[in-house]
Amino acid sequence: MTRSRAGSRPTMRDVAVAAGVGLKTVSRVVNGESGVTPATAGRVRAAIAELGFRRNDSARLLRTGRTASIALLLEDLGDPFSSALSRAVEEVARARDRLLFAGSSAEDPRRERELALAFCARRVDGLLIVPAGDDHRYLLPEAAAGTPVVFLDRPGTGIEADAVLSDNAVGARAGVRHLIRHGHRRIGFVGDLPHIHTCAARLRGYREAMVEAGLPVDERWIATGPTDRATVARSVARLTGGPGAVTALFTGNNRITLAALHHLPTGAGRPALVGFDDLELADLLDPGLTVVAQDPAGLGTTGARLLFDRIDGDRGPARRIEVPTRLIARGSGEIPPAAH
């Protein structure tokens, strides 16, 4: 289909001769680098078009056994958490001259598996996964064949592999302690599905903070489940309504916080709120939103560096790294308990 496939393939040297320039000049134009005048670049491009020359990294890379690409498998490429993480991974990959494949599991373990195996079948040099499923044995043959895997945000299961996680339990404990310090005794927890690692760890942090303060936990104060707007609205209404109502809420991720903000009781009965994960306009709300902020860029950078250590031959035992979270007080978490 392309001219370069017909007959003998033109080389950069052919282009240099045809354009009457040096090989380095052709290389600069071909790689999009600067340092070539527009007139010269135009001549080189005309020669490239004339000869049908095309740079072909895939063929070159095939001979090296490396593809100079890594893959990043996220929950949802469109989520702010995922996109901040992706950008950080991209920067590390760029510094190492690797291109980035990206894909979303959409929280579907089967889609995760399909995509991860598709990336491996393209022979990416390494794989970063925010796992959706809880069985990663399907990656054992890939790992054995030398494709390193690093899990982000949640650990993998059934496979010895590196994991870079937020300090979920520590962060949640700090958020709930903050509410306790502001006088709350009846504190609700609204979380994701409890089998998800991050939800389980954050719920553990909630319980730890309550126990260390000598506060009982009424199991009716804990609502876990899907994070759609309607479900969270029902949970918030249940936890904050009636005589046994909580005076404060801890929400377990950014989607839950966002949904809860739309359905909080207002006025004097407004509960205090601390959310896990920051949101973009959080400081402009009234009151400002108090959060336990994660560091998605830190997760991405740390995970990508670890992956490149493995690509470079590090065969040490699997590591688990926790990236710190940070409590940011802005108002919603400092509301005192309403009198009941």
Place this chain on the structure above:
Amino acid sequence: MTRSRAGSRPTMRDVAVAAGVGLKTVSRVVNGESGVTPATAGRVRAAIAELGFRRNDSARLLRTGRTASIALLLEDLGDPFSSALSRAVEEVARARDRLLFAGSSAEDPRRERELALAFCARRVDGLLIVPAGDDHRYLLPEAAAGTPVVFLDRPGTGIEADAVLSDNAVGARAGVRHLIRHGHRRIGFVGDLPHIHTCAARLRGYREAMVEAGLPVDERWIATGPTDRATVARSVARLTGGPGAVTALFTGNNRITLAALHHLPTGAGRPALVGFDDLELADLLDPGLTVVAQDPAGLGTTGARLLFDRIDGDRGPARRIEVPTRLIARGSGEIPPAAH
């Protein structure tokens, strides 16, 4: 390094024989599909590990002349606009069994060129670009060789190629008309760098709305430049301060709106505000933020479909498609003019 490279490569058939299952079962396990019991999958995986079998799509694809991948080059993978667009592109690519390369130009024309050419050198089947630079002749040889390019958000320059854009001028005109309808006569425009296509089109829409309402435009009401917080703060202070102050602002993109929100005069002198681009918590602000919302997912879906039409052989003339924007009134754009 991997066992599969030593000696003759094991095939799926070898795995099927070793595991005592059919070829279809091996294929299901290898591709991560469901419909295999855990016990059988375990047996297949053991045989895969034993034989050192690995699925290799790259080798297979090399023979077809297609790489079953497309590339998406964004301004910033970490920006909410880009991430919504990416996710939409990913879904179209997935439906067409293509994997997605993603990269950020960081608004640097040289980085755009390097990345675009690196993607082409991997022989992606097609390229989607949100352009940072204003000279895309470097893509002419790639286009001539049969790699289709579709520009998103901003058109390409120096190359005949498809472009999918927001209806920037129409949207900005609607936003400014909305302010005029609410009694404003002195309206400021805070925009990006004026050579950027989107900024120029939105500024045109602003001028059109003023002209059609018979309103003069004082050039001091127009502030264009970098979109960092400090620059926008200075522009907002200049436009909204002093005796000739504007009573309303139109902000040209999400970063500018966000910065402006942090530096608006408060109280009775608060100007009305309409922003181009929506923000996640816009409805929870007080007043709610009135915006001209773009449809980044629509841009991504439309652009990706167009790209696949081209990949499938559509050789028609270059098309330019405009994706509609939508005015969402929430309060900030309906503030009446303060008495001066």
